[in-house]
Amino acid sequence: MRDLRAPFLPALLVFIAAVAAIPIVSNNPSLREELFLVLMLVTLASSINIIMGYTGYVSFGHIVFFGIGGYIAFWLMQTFNVHFLLAAIASAIPAALIAALIGIPILRLRGAYFALATVGINEAMKSFMTNFEPFGGAIGMFFSFSIYLQYGGAREAAFLAYYTMAAIALATVATSYVIRRSKFGLSLMAIREDQDVAMLVGIDPARAKVMAYVISAFFPALAGATFFFKNGIIEPGPAFDLLRSIESLVMVVLGGIGTVAGPIVGAALYEWLRGFLITNPTFANFQLAIAGLLLLLTVLFVTAGLVGSLRNRFPRLRAYIQ
Amino acid sequence: MRGIRFFGLTLALVGLVASACGGTTTPGATTSAAPSQTTVTKDLIIGFTASQTGAQNVTSKRQTDGIQLWVDDVTKVGGIKLKDGTVLMPKVKFYDDESKTDRVQALYTKLINDDKVDFLLSPYSSGLVKAAAVVTEQNGRLMITAGGADDVTMEQGFKGVYQVYAPGSKYLVGAIDLMLKLDPTIKKVAIVNEKDSFSASVVAAANPYAKSKGLDVVVAEGYDTGTTDFNPFINKIQAASPDAIIGGGHFEDGTTFAKQLFEKRVNARFVALLVAPPEPTFKDIGDAAQFITDRYVAKYNSQPSYQSSGGYAAGLVLQKALEDAGSTDPAKIQAALDKIDLMLFYGRVKFSLDAKTHGKQVAHDMVYVQWQKGSDGKLATQIVWPSDAATAPAQLRK
Numbered sequence: 001m002r003d004l005r006a007p008f009l010p011a012l013l014v015f016i017a018a019v020a021a022i023p024i025v026s027n028n029p030s031l032r033e034e035l036f037l038v039l040m041l042v043t044l045a046s047s048i049n050i051i052m053g054y055t056g057y058v059s060f061g062h063i064v065f066f067g068i069g070g071y072i073a074f075w076l077m078q079t080f081n082v083h084f085l086l087a088a089i090a091s092a093i094p095a096a097l098i099a100a101l102i103g104i105p106i107l108r109l110r111g112a113y114f115a116l117a118t119v120g121i122n123e124a125m126k127s128f129m130t131n132f133e134p135f136g137g138a139i140g141m142f143f144s145f146s147i148y149l150q151y152g153g154a155r156e157a158a159f160l161a162y163y164t165m166a167a168i169a170l171a172t173v174a175t176s177y178v179i180r181r182s183k184f185g186l187s188l189m190a191i192r193e194d195q196d197v198a199m200l201v202g203i204d205p206a207r208a209k210v211m212a213y214v215i216s217a218f219f220p221a222l223a224g225a226t227f228f229f230k231n232g233i234i235e236p237g238p239a240f241d242l243l244r245s246i247e248s249l250v251m252v253v254l255g256g257i258g259t260v261a262g263p264i265v266g267a268a269l270y271e272w273l274r275g276f277l278i279t280n281p282t283f284a285n286f287q288l289a290i291a292g293l294l295l296l297l298t299v300l301f302v303t304a305g306l307v308g309s310l311r312n313r314f315p316r317l318r319a320y321i322q
Numbered sequence: 323m324r325g326i327r328f329f330g331l332t333l334a335l336v337g338l339v340a341s342a343c344g345g346t347t348t349p350g351a352t353t354s355a356a357p358s359q360t361t362v363t364k365d366l367i368i369g370f371t372a373s374q375t376g377a378q379n380v381t382s383k384r385q386t387d388g389i390q391l392w393v394d395d396v397t398k399v400g401g402i403k404l405k406d407g408t409v410l411m412p413k414v415k416f417y418d419d420e421s422k423t424d425r426v427q428a429l430y431t432k433l434i435n436d437d438k439v440d441f442l443l444s445p446y447s448s449g450l451v452k453a454a455a456v457v458t459e460q461n462g463r464l465m466i467t468a469g470g471a472d473d474v475t476m477e478q479g480f481k482g483v484y485q486v487y488a489p490g491s492k493y494l495v496g497a498i499d500l501m502l503k504l505d506p507t508i509k510k511v512a513i514v515n516e517k518d519s520f521s522a523s524v525v526a527a528a529n530p531y532a533k534s535k536g537l538d539v540v541v542a543e544g545y546d547t548g549t550t551d552f553n554p555f556i557n558k559i560q561a562a563s564p565d566a567i568i569g570g571g572h573f574e575d576g577t578t579f580a581k582q583l584f585e586k587r588v589n590a591r592f593v594a595l596l597v598a599p600p601e602p603t604f605k606d607i608g609d610a611a612q613f614i615t616d617r618y619v620a621k622y623n624s625q626p627s628y629q630s631s632g633g634y635a636a637g638l639v640l641q642k643a644l645e646d647a648g649s650t651d652p653a654k655i656q657a658a659l660d661k662i663d664l665m666l667f668y669g670r671v672k673f674s675l676d677a678k679t680h681g682k683q684v685a686h687d688m689v690y691v692q693w694q695k696g697s698d699g700k701l702a703t704q705i706v707w708p709s710d711a712a713t714a715p716a717q718l719r720k
Binding site for chain 1: 420
């Protein structure tokens with residue numbers, strides 16, 4: 001427990017909370033929208049980091065839990081008028097259960113086979129939702145605007161979504177840190193390095209991996225519920241967007257795989273870069289090309305990611321930056 | 323045209339309709355300031371997002387081109403002249419939304435709060451329009467939607483969102499009417515559509531309408547967005563031997579579907595596909611396009627698409643509202659939009675005033691145009707429906 005009292009986690013959480021408070025204090029809705037996306041990406045990247053960075057399983061289709069959470073919460077809110085916060089929690093639990101059911105068979109796979117299986121699950125779920133009429137089928141679901149009245153109006157609902165997303169991001173980062181510093185985290189990293197040796201030292205890989213997968217599914221489901229609540233609509237394409245999943249992987253790699261701060265840095269940097277390029281008149285038409293080039297350079301020359309490279313370059317920082 | 327001959331249709335609206343129906347009103351042509359008034363020229367910043375990347379890239383670009391063309395035309399005639407002497411010079415401000423709803427919401431918030439644009443136009447595609455509509459309503463602003471057709475978006479009790487496109491529920495209903503007028507003996511119809519928000523809402527209206535007309539829907543299938551192999555659907559269609567096929571989705575899938583229907587020699591007398599046939603490049607598929615309908619002729623010097631027309635029409639609607647309001651006061655413009663009953667090159671435009679469906683397009687109808695070979699042997703489009711706007715009789719496979 002001594003490690004949990006180290007200043008890194010409180011400092012990191014305070015920093016995230018302080019940044020998240022800026023648009024509220026400065027009454028800047030545009031910045032609020034941008035940070036909403038950053039906080040969502042921090043949640044997604046940090047969640048993927050638990051299964052990918054700590055455990056060594058590359059989950060290409062991790063966005064499936066974001067979509068499941070979004071759909072279940074949306075359905076609860078639209079059909080039964082369940083309060084958003086309750087619906088979000090109620091959606092994350094089945095998403096975690098589904099992760100457990102899926103995880104038991106597919107976490108027996110290793111390497112590319114696991115990655116491919118996750119892609120297949122995401123596409124299968126997308127196809128299922130496209131044909132599942134209670135959830136709107138291909139058309140998806142759409143809030144009547146009056147649904148926001150119980151939250152004080154659409155504008156206030158956007159604030160509620162923002163606060164919730166900030167809380168989810170903080171909880172995800174805290175969980176990621178706790179796992180990394182715990183015995184459970186050590187067992188995950190042992191599995192990542194050599195599963196057979198991990199078994200020899202008494203670790204139950206199947207159980208540990210499924211637990212990691214379940215935890216890593218819980219937070220994206222909450223993020224999905226919050227995102228689509230604010231969005232006002234949900235459709236299969238945006239809910240199970242494989243590209244978003246891959247972007248989250250890139251953020252983890254960019255920031256530093258297996259570190260706590262890495263996904264945060266990666267998500268913020270990636271989103272900032274994209275936002276800058278899209279809205280810059282000079283680069284607007286080349287934003288994807290430039291982003292792609294920078295990512296290529298990062299992968300080629302900064303393989304440990306920014307946080308990882310910093311820790312490697314300055315070993316003393318390892319005590320302060322996880 | 324040995325082998326299979328197609329008869330295809332889609333939605334439409336066109337300049338010829340306006341002239342056929344009479345009473346064309348072109349905003350901007352008549353308003354001018356009184357000589358004694360002082361003229362004040364102001365910029366009118368119109369904000370929207372365009373999908374310069376992502377799935378809606380091609381069609382969104384056409385819509386943006388249409389909007390830009392309207393801006394150019396208005397600029398050429400000296401701007402929008404209000405009754406108080408103010409002259410508004412429209413300028414556009416837009417960002418790439420990557421065809422993503424989250425990007426749309428972030429960027430519309432930026433357009434409203436940072437760029438402080440005067441008015442909003444919508445992105446292209448029903449899904450993105452919905453996302454933009456939510457932000458528009460959250461901020462109490464006005465938006466004219468150029469690129470969203472599905473009905474459900476406009477049935478949410480919005481106050482400041484106005485739909486230029488005809489609702490999706492109207493898109494294929496007219497095709498069924500035309501089909502039955504051409505040949506009342508047609509009994510079996512296959513419906514195969516893209517499984518996306520727009521196409522599904524179109525079919526949700528067309529399917530029961532077909533049944534209400536006594537047609538037997540022998541195939542009702544949906545295909546995923548991005549489908550390139552339609553053979554499984556075509557095999558099913560061939561097994562059911564329908565007299566007619568309706569459906570489709572967007573440009574790429576519709577074009578591929580039509581091509582494969584042609585290649586497989588599907589024995590249907592009538593084919594009506596959404597969106598793809600009106601595209602100018604649709605004829606590139608060759609003989610298969612001969613009887614695939616188009617609905618789009620323009621007053622432009624190049625061949626515009628349905629989407630570019632929509633963009634241009636959205637600009638015209640905004641222009642008319644500004645002229646009627648005589649002011650840039652949003653409340654007055656909203657009142658003017660509520661009263662609009664306009665006949666444009668695009669067709670008639672009028673909005674619902676019902677609280678639940680406020681802003682939904684209620685007057686715009688589809689015009690169906692068919693690709694036909696002229697006496698010179700070249701493919702050209704002819705309006706075939708409605709009959710009072712027809713430039714040539716529809717041709718059905720014998």
